[in-house]
Amino acid sequence: MGLLTNRAERNEIKPGDHIYTYRAVFAYSHHGIFVGGSKVVHFRPERNLDSSIDTSSNLLDPTFPRSTCPTFPDCGFRQPNSGVVLSCLDCFLRNGSLYCFEYGVTPSVFLAKVRGGTCTTAASDPLETVIHRAMYLLQNGFGNYDIFENNCEDFALYCKTGLLILDNLGIGRSGQASSMIGAPLAALLSSPLKLLMPSPIGVAAVTAGMYCVTRYAADIGIRTDVIKVAVEDLAMNLGWAGRHDEAAEENEASNRQVVAL
Numbered sequence: 001m002g003l004l005t006n007r008a009e010r011n012e013i014k015p016g017d018h019i020y021t022y023r024a025v026f027a028y029s030h031h032g033i034f035v036g037g038s039k040v041v042h043f044r045p046e047r048n049l050d051s052s053i054d055t056s057s058n059l060l061d062p063t064f065p066r067s068t069c070p071t072f073p074d075c076g077f078r079q080p081n082s083g084v085v086l087s088c089l090d091c092f093l094r095n096g097s098l099y100c101f102e103y104g105v106t107p108s109v110f111l112a113k114v115r116g117g118t119c120t121t122a123a124s125d126p127l128e129t130v131i132h133r134a135m136y137l138l139q140n141g142f143g144n145y146d147i148f149e150n151n152c153e154d155f156a157l158y159c160k161t162g163l164l165i166l167d168n169l170g171i172g173r174s175g176q177a178s179s180m181i182g183a184p185l186a187a188l189l190s191s192p193l194k195l196l197m198p199s200p201i202g203v204a205a206v207t208a209g210m211y212c213v214t215r216y217a218a219d220i221g222i223r224t225d226v227i228k229v230a231v232e233d234l235a236m237n238l239g240w241a242g243r244h245d246e247a248a249e250e251n252e253a254s255n256r257q258v259v260a261l
Helices: 089-093 107-112 127-140 152-161 175-195 200-217 231-238 245-260
Strands: 018-023 028-036 039-043 084-088 163-165 226-228
Touching: 018 089, 018 152, 028 089, 028 127, 028 152, 039 089, 039 127, 039 152, 084 089, 084 127, 107 200, 127 152, 127 231, 152 163
Parallel strands: none
Antiparallel strands: 018 028, 028 039, 039 084, 163 226
């Protein structure tokens, strides 16, 4: 991976990696956790989950996996009323390119990657811990999908770091979401400078600087309003759907079988 792109080859990724691919001609990216065996656990909106819904409407959901996979019969596995899905790598990518999210980058590298949703200054936990979180959430859910507060990138970031926002009433951990808000906010804040700075280049430079500052300030690696939460405590602390300890042990055994397929 280079400074400007996180493009990766399939033989370069390993279980526990946070991967993503672009949708709608690079309009946005979809994120997940590679768990090995050509399988990816990812989070998507719960709408259109009901099999009774016309498949033509499912095609309108850009993150909806194929209903049938010619290679893996368990592709598309999920628990009822949960947006956490197990897909094969091919169905996750949907003919798109593969990218690998970077962790523990320096502030200079973070700012050099102008587009959000590609890296963070936060460090990743051990890969086996990442896989455990992803597979646990596959069985227990990750709450309600929200494009700004709880999206697919937020899911992958939590699996990698275990970090949650203390008061999740605004932007979540997603760098992609913070960029969507940061760009117009920077333009709004810099607009009064047009009266003071005659040069359009100067205004553009100030706007770009404000955008970088707002995006950096929202990164979970430097935020002070984040806490480390064990995946088993999510249901208790946040009211998300959970399972009893006995069921969790059975699910863990079934998870190993699913990944091995």
